[in-house]
Amino acid sequence: MAAANPGNIHDVEKPHCPICLGRFKTPRQLTCLHSFCQGCLDDYISSKAGNVTELKQLECPICRTVILIPRKSENSVIGASLFPINTILQSIGGNDNEEVNRPCDCCLTDGVSAISTGFCVVCEEAMCASCITFHHKQKVSKDHSIITIEELTNNPKNFVRFDKGFRCQEHEEEELKFYCNDHKITCCSSCCIVHHRNCAQVLDLRKDANNLLKDIKPLHILDEMTNIENLLMNIEKKNDSNVVSLESQVQEMTNRIKEIRKKMNDLFDDLERNVKSDGNQLYKQEAILKQEQNYDCQALLNAVRNSHATLETVIKYGSDRQVC
Numbered sequence: 001m002a003a004a005n006p007g008n009i010h011d012v013e014k015p016h017c018p019i020c021l022g023r024f025k026t027p028r029q030l031t032c033l034h035s036f037c038q039g040c041l042d043d044y045i046s047s048k049a050g051n052v053t054e055l056k057q058l059e060c061p062i063c064r065t066v067i068l069i070p071r072k073s074e075n076s077v078i079g080a081s082l083f084p085i086n087t088i089l090q091s092i093g094g095n096d097n098e099e100v101n102r103p104c105d106c107c108l109t110d111g112v113s114a115i116s117t118g119f120c121v122v123c124e125e126a127m128c129a130s131c132i133t134f135h136h137k138q139k140v141s142k143d144h145s146i147i148t149i150e151e152l153t154n155n156p157k158n159f160v161r162f163d164k165g166f167r168c169q170e171h172e173e174e175e176l177k178f179y180c181n182d183h184k185i186t187c188c189s190s191c192c193i194v195h196h197r198n199c200a201q202v203l204d205l206r207k208d209a210n211n212l213l214k215d216i217k218p219l220h221i222l223d224e225m226t227n228i229e230n231l232l233m234n235i236e237k238k239n240d241s242n243v244v245s246l247e248s249q250v251q252e253m254t255n256r257i258k259e260i261r262k263k264m265n266d267l268f269d270d271l272e273r274n275v276k277s278d279g280n281q282l283y284k285q286e287a288i289l290k291q292e293q294n295y296d297c298q299a300l301l302n303a304v305r306n307s308h309a310t311l312e313t314v315i316k317y318g319s320d321r322q323v324c
Contacts, residue, residue: 015089018062019044026103029086031169032065038108041080045069070169081109087124102149104128106135119152121145126152179203 017024019040026038036044049055057068070082085105105125107114116126120135122144127135135141168174168188176186181201196202 024086024089026105026108027086027089028080028083029089030060030065030067030083032060032063032067034060034062035086035089036061036080038080041083045079068169079111081111085125090126102126104131106131116149118146118148121147177205179205 015024016022017027017037017040018034019036022037024035024037027035028038028041029035044061045055045058048058055069057066059065060067085108090102102116104112104114104116104127106127114128114130117129118132119126120141123135123141126149127146132146135144135146168176168191171188171190174188174190176188178187178189178192178196179185179202180187180192180196180199181203182199183196186205187196192202
């Protein structure tokens with residue numbers, strides 16, 4: 001893989017944070033190599049932690065890789081400052097004003113906000129005046145070259161080292177220099193001494209790079225990655241096709257239901273008309289029959305009433321012979 005060319009640093013499009021979509025502000029890098037603004041990552045960690053104070057891991061917002069949260073001490077506050085700063089992104093990101101007003105990386109690690117005045121070329125960290133003084137007093141860093149933030153802003157390609165290795169997750173101040181073939185993991189010098197001193201095969205990444213490349217077989221990996229890309233593209237196309245097919249099936253079922261509903265409505269309409277027609281006819285027949293019966297009943301009732309009245313008159317005014 002070709003190394004990045006520092007000479008083209010001003011020609012590269014300014015990187016943006018995947019969360020806020022703005023230019024990086026103090027980019028913090030997770031172990032999966034994805035970087036985010038410190039503030040954005042703090043908000044993300046807070047949303048995942050909630051009321052939990054012992055959050056030990058979280059998922060990367062992009063690739064969902066489970067990230068172990070480093071702890072510097074038992075009383076460390078959970079936050080983005082526990083992750084290392086991506087010094088490359090911080091050096092090439094932002095505009096001139098943002099670089100001049102760049103916060104001190106060392107103070108941010110302790111949760112303190114301070115404006116940096118210098119930049120350590122060796123450590124690749126921005127520092128305020130107090131941190132620079134302290135940096136020069138330390139035995140391991142007294143000879144480090146410190147430049148001004150303005151110098152870094154005007155000529156970042158002269159100071160940013162693109163060939164610098166990745167940092168150790170457990171010891172963020174150290175680079176990954178060894179590869180433990182027993183555990184299949186990269187480690188720094190401290191981890192190599194503490195965790196892998198009894199391992200059978202620990203390789204120096206710089207000395208044994210060629211052998212590692214032979215074992216890893218980059219071209220084979222590229223072919224596999226190409227196959228995976230093609231597979232993912234086919235899956236994406238198949239999913240799109242399935243979505244279109246499903247949409248067509250849903251539309252077809254919807255139209256079919258409409259047709260069935262129309263036929264059922266037509267059947268119910270016919271049934272309603274038939275019931276109404278037959279009911280009206282039956283009603284008319286029954287009404288005529290009852291009317292005729294009423295006529296007969298009325299004639300009989302009149303005859304009975306006349307006989308009743310005649311009998312009362314005979315009983316009242318007739319002779320005994322007439323009554324008998």
